[in-house]
Amino acid sequence: DVNWYQAEVESKQPLVINIHGGAFIAGDADTLDTQSDRFSKDWGVNVATINYKLLNENISKQYVIEEISDTVKYFIEHSEEYNVDVNRIYIMGYSAGGYYAMASTLDLIKDGVNIKGQILCYAFIGDIMEQFAALTDEQKQNIPSALFILAGDEPISKGSLAYEALIRENSVH
Numbered sequence: 001d002v003n004w005y006q007a008e009v010e011s012k013q014p015l016v017i018n019i020h021g022g023a024f025i026a027g028d029a030d031t032l033d034t035q036s037d038r039f040s041k042d043w044g045v046n047v048a049t050i051n052y053k054l055l056n057e058n059i060s061k062q063y064v065i066e067e068i069s070d071t072v073k074y075f076i077e078h079s080e081e082y083n084v085d086v087n088r089i090y091i092m093g094y095s096a097g098g099y100y101a102m103a104s105t106l107d108l109i110k111d112g113v114n115i116k117g118q119i120l121c122y123a124f125i126g127d128i129m130e131q132f133a134a135l136t137d138e139q140k141q142n143i144p145s146a147l148f149i150l151a152g153d154e155p156i157s158k159g160s161l162a163y164e165a166l167i168r169e170n171s172v173h
Contacts, residue, residue, distance in 0.1 A: 005040035014088035021095030098123020
């Protein structure tokens, strides 16, 4: 399920996939409702907030990564219907959602789908370094630019700096 906020223009617009946080076990797409609506109107973009499955004994992180990747692919395949510019898709996430933003971007790269950028807000890094290491050199060249938004001097934000350094070393802005 997604909440959809469409820019009020006729032409194709960028798409921002907005992924909520919640320590992998809480939250939903509605928590980003006001923000996503404002982004759509103020930035002139389409926004989709994903109501991904929360972790439990039957749902793994990999399942959610694939769920988000499949959502991106859906909007690419239906770009005409949703007025999505497939060359300007951004994945944005907060905390656990930041992890999913990074992991789904890497997952999409493995499938040959390129994203324009990542917006990582106090992103939880988890096993991202290992996922990055599993990419081929060619796939690493397709990692999109990333904007890191940190929440001061707290451990989750500081943890994402290791990924920032790693992608910077691989010529990602």
